[in-house]
Amino acid sequence: DMIGSKGTGLWSVQVAMDVGCPVPSLAQAVMARQMSMARAERLRNHKLVGGVVAASTAMKPGKERDEAIEDLYWATYLSIIASYAQMFQSLRYVDKEFELEIIGNLPRIISTFRAGCILQGYLLEPMTKAFEKDPDIPNLMCAFQDELKSGMRGLRETCARLARAGEAATVMQASLGYLVSMTQDILLAGQ
Structure with missing residues (x-):
């Protein structure tokens, strides 16, 4: 706990933040x-205020539960993509600010993460290939556009389910906000 x-x-x-790069999922993870x-x-707060009371969230086996599990898969997958995309965008912004020559070396940099605790997982290979194929890719999420199109409904549904259940899935919600905001041609927040 x-x-x-x-x-x-x-x-x-x-x-x-210093270099002006939006990293909401990473910030929420820190918070x-x-x-x-x-x-x-x-x-102390719990003793004084009590916990958030939510409606029962138990699901019986069946279609609804199967859909929720599929949605959770996509929500997790896309949240991971969003987090990686934010990290690599941060490196891109830092590289631009301080001229560190990071961007051309991203595939090699990713390979150094394989043995570390920062980035491990099956997505390292497709990320490496994405940067090898197009070192100037605007954002890592662009390499996963098919997955984004397939999974956004699941991410939205999972965030909604968790909110209704009284669960604070702040990193997942921040990832949803990032993916939606960074793929819009016009943002209401900028109006």
């Missing part, structure tokens, strides 16, 4: 960790 922090996530978000570390405060 309480997790520690080395500060690298916070540092990454601060640098991204979720900080809320986890505030356990004593959360317990």
Whole structure:
């Protein structure tokens, strides 16, 4: 219920903000960790305010549950894509600001993550190929456009289900906001 922090996530978000790069999923992950570390405060709040009461969320086996599981798969997958996209955009912005020659070396940089704790997983190979194919790809999410088109409904539905259940899935919700906002030609927030 309480997790520690080395500060690298916070540092990454601060640098991204300094260079004007939107990283909402990464920022929410840092804030979720900080809320986890505030356990004593959360317990006091719970004692005074109580927990958020939500409607029953148990699903019986069947079509609705199967759809929810499929939606959760897509929500998780696209949230991961959004997080990676934000991280690589942050590197792109930092590279532009400080001329570090990172962008042309992204496939090699990704390969250094394979043995580390930062980025592990089956998406490293398609990400590497995306940057090898097009080092100037506008955003990593563009390499996963088929998945985005297939999975956005599942991400939206999962975020809605979790909100109705009283669950704070802030990183997933931030990922949804990022993917929607960064693929719009006009943003209402900018009006």
